[in-house]
Every structure is written in structure tokens, then in C-alpha cells.
Amino acid sequence: MVVLVDTVSVNQVRPRHPEKVNRPDALSPPKPDWIRVRAPNTRGYADTRKIVKENGLVTVCEEAGCPNIGECWDKKHATFMIMGDTCTRACAFCNVKTGMPGALEAAEPEHVAEATFKLGLTHVVVTSVDRDDLADGGAEHFARTIRAIRERCPTTTIEILTPDFLRKEGALEVVVAAKPDVFNHNLETVPARYLSVRPGARYFHSIRLLQRVKEIDPTIFTKSGIMVGLGEERHEVLQVMDDLRSAEVDFLTIGQYLQPTRKHHAVMRYVTPDEFAGYEKVAYTKGFLMVSASPLTRSSHHAGEDFAKLQAARTARAR
Numbered sequence: 035m036v037v038l039v040d041t042v043s044v045n046q047v048r049p050r051h052p053e054k055v056n057r058p059d060a061l062s063p064p065k066p067d068w069i070r071v072r073a074p075n076t077r078g079y080a081d082t083r084k085i086v087k088e089n090g091l092v093t094v095c096e097e098a099g100c101p102n103i104g105e106c107w108d109k110k111h112a113t114f115m116i117m118g119d120t121c122t123r124a125c126a127f128c129n130v131k132t133g134m135p136g137a138l139e140a141a142e143p144e145h146v147a148e149a150t151f152k153l154g155l156t157h158v159v160v161t162s163v164d165r166d167d168l169a170d171g172g173a174e175h176f177a178r179t180i181r182a183i184r185e186r187c188p189t190t191t192i193e194i195l196t197p198d199f200l201r202k203e204g205a206l207e208v209v210v211a212a213k214p215d216v217f218n219h220n221l222e223t224v225p226a227r228y229l230s231v232r233p234g235a236r237y238f239h240s241i242r243l244l245q246r247v248k249e250i251d252p253t254i255f256t257k258s259g260i261m262v263g264l265g266e267e268r269h270e271v272l273q274v275m276d277d278l279r280s281a282e283v284d285f286l287t288i289g290q291y292l293q294p295t296r297k298h299h300a301v302m303r304y305v306t307p308d309e310f311a312g313y314e315k316v317a318y319t320k321g322f323l324m325v326s327a328s329p330l331t332r333s334s335h336h337a338g339e340d341f342a343k344l345q346a347a348r349t350a351r352a353r
Contacts, residue, residue, distance in 0.1 A: 050131050051297060053124045060300035062293045068307055068329055069290065082112055089149045092119045113159040113334040114146050116179055117172045121163035123234040129294035130163060143179040147186035157338035158183060161195035171197060173205035177212035191215040193337055198240050206243060210250045216341060217247045218257035218333060224270035231264055231299060245281035255344050259287035259333050265302040271313060275320050285324040285344060286317050289331035323347040
């Protein structure tokens with residue numbers, strides 16, 4: 035047996051995206067004025083950051099470089115990212131670290147519940163990295179987190195943003211059985227862009243995942259979102275809307291893709307606010323209960339307010 039010892043890189047910091055290091059830089063056009071946001075520096079932001087760090091939690095707000103972090107954290111709204119900070123996928127748009135994750139933290143569900151209590155959240159959003167290394171993709175950990183929040187904060191409504199659980203038989207059923215109030219799974223882009231943007235996923239599997247949630251428990255709100263500016267055509271976005279409605283998805287979000295680094299997929303163009311308004315208008319005509327479409331729209335942005343609107347829209351439609 036031959037053992038190779040690397041004496042060169044042993045003390046080097048592992049790159050955040052090792053699969054992207056050797057890619058040529060992808061240049062994006064300058065950001066227009068409507069994309070720019072202020073740097074976070076408020077007291078509310080600092081308080082939220084302290085609670086997150088004290089409980090040893092990871093947030094997608096930080097890991098994905100969300101442009102709305104200043105606004106949301108100032109209001110003590112945070113999206114918790116469970117199962118670590120390292121993803122087994124290597125999507126071309128995402129700023130979350132990629133690689134082999136560590137073991138699950140058994141006490142994490144209770145830590146999320148405690149942070150939810152300390153922040154006084156009436157509506158909490160929980161997402162995760164992809165965990166293709168786990169037999170159930172992390173489904174039971176999601177379910178445990180939902181149950182822990184319910185026990186610590188019984189009046190808080192819970193929204194989850196899940197991976198696709200690709201090739202994880204029975205995983206979806208475990209999560210749905212825990213009865214989140216909102217089940218979100220993002221398509222991210224149009225099907226023609228999957229090979230270059232989201233190569234580890236399958237578009238129609240994701241559509242079917244959302245459809246199955248409604249089949250198992252029709253009372254759960256379903257939600258999905260896409261980014262634009264990745265080279266998609268308008269007619270492709272409209273087809274995504276039709277596909278989601280065929281799966282009875284209630285809530286659609288559409289936001290502008292922003293390039294995290296030059297090693298990530300380039301922004302092909304910045305979609306104007308008027309075009310976003312047009313998408314929102316069309317989506318409502320197709321039957322969505324809720325639509326959020328704007329340059330800075332993100333999956334969990336204004337999630338609490340949007341949940342209240344979802345409930346009202348469902349009640350109004352039932353009359």
C-alpha cells in the first residue's frame with residue numbers, strides 16, 4: 035500500500051467552491067440603480083446576529099449573500115439553514131459552500147426553536163443545504179426541527195424551504211407528516227437552463243415533489259420560486275408558471291439573479307421592474323393565490339406578511 039502525504043496544501047484554507055476555482059471568470063454587466071441596497075448597520079441587525087451566533091446557528095441570509103439581510107435582520111427576521119453550512123451540490127448560481135458535510139448536530143432542532151423564541155418570531159422560515167450523503171436527505175432532521183419549534187413556540191407558523199430529496203424514497207412523506215404551514219421548494223430557473231445552472235437537479239422531479247405535497251396534505255400551502263436574468267426567455271417563464279399551477283402551487287416568487295463571484299454563472303441581463311410587474315400580473319391571472327415578483331424578491335423575504343396574505347386569499351377564494 036502506498037500512502038501519499040500532501041505537504042503543500044495541508045495548511046492552505048480550502049476554497050469555498052473548489053469545483054469553480056479553475057473556471058474562467060464570468061463577467062456580468064454593471065448593476066442598475068434599482069438593484070442597489072444599503073449595507074447593514076442597525077441595532078436590530080446586530081441583535082439578530084448576536085442571537086444567531088449565541089445559538090450556533092447558520093442562516094441562508096449570510097451563506098447565500100442575500101441582499102435583503104439588512105432589512106430583514108433589522109426586523110429580527112432570519113431564515114435558519116439547518117444540517118450544516120456545506121452543500122453536496124454545486125449549483126452554478128449558489129454561494130453556499132460545497133463539499134462533503136459533517137455529521138448532523140443532534141441538538142440543532144432545539145437550538146433553532148430557542149432562537150425562534152428569543153427573536154419573538156410569529157412566522158419562521160427553515161431551509162437547508164442539500165444532503166445527498168444522507169439516506170433520507172435530511173428529512174427526519176427537518177421533521178424534528180418542525181416539531182421542536184411547535185413545542186417551544188406553539189403559535190408560530192412554520193415555513194420550510196427544502197431540497198428536492200432526489201432518489202430519497204419516502205423522505206417527502208416524513209417532512210409533510212410534520213405538518214409545516216408552508217412547503218417551499220424552488221425550481222430556481224426554467225428547464226432549458228438546468229444543465230448549466232442546476233445540474234444536480236431534475237426539473238420535472240421538482241414539479242412532482244410539489245404536486246405530491248398537495249396530494250398528501252391539501253391544507254399545506256405550497257410555494258416555489260425562480261430567478262431571472264440567467265438567459266431564459268419570457269415564454270419559458272410563462273411555461274414554468276403553467277407547470278407550477280398544474281401542480282396546484284399556491285405561491286410564486288420571481289427575483290433577479292445576482293452573481294456571488296466571477297466564478298459563478300454570469301448575469302445575462304438585469305430584468306427591469308416593469309417586466310417584473312408584468313410577470314406578477316400574468317401569474318395572478320393563472321391562478322396563484324400569491325405572487326411576489328421584483329428585482330430583490332427572495333424566497334423568504336417578507337415571509338410572515340406574505341403568509342397572512344396567503345391565508346386571506348385562500349379564505350376569499352373559498353367563499
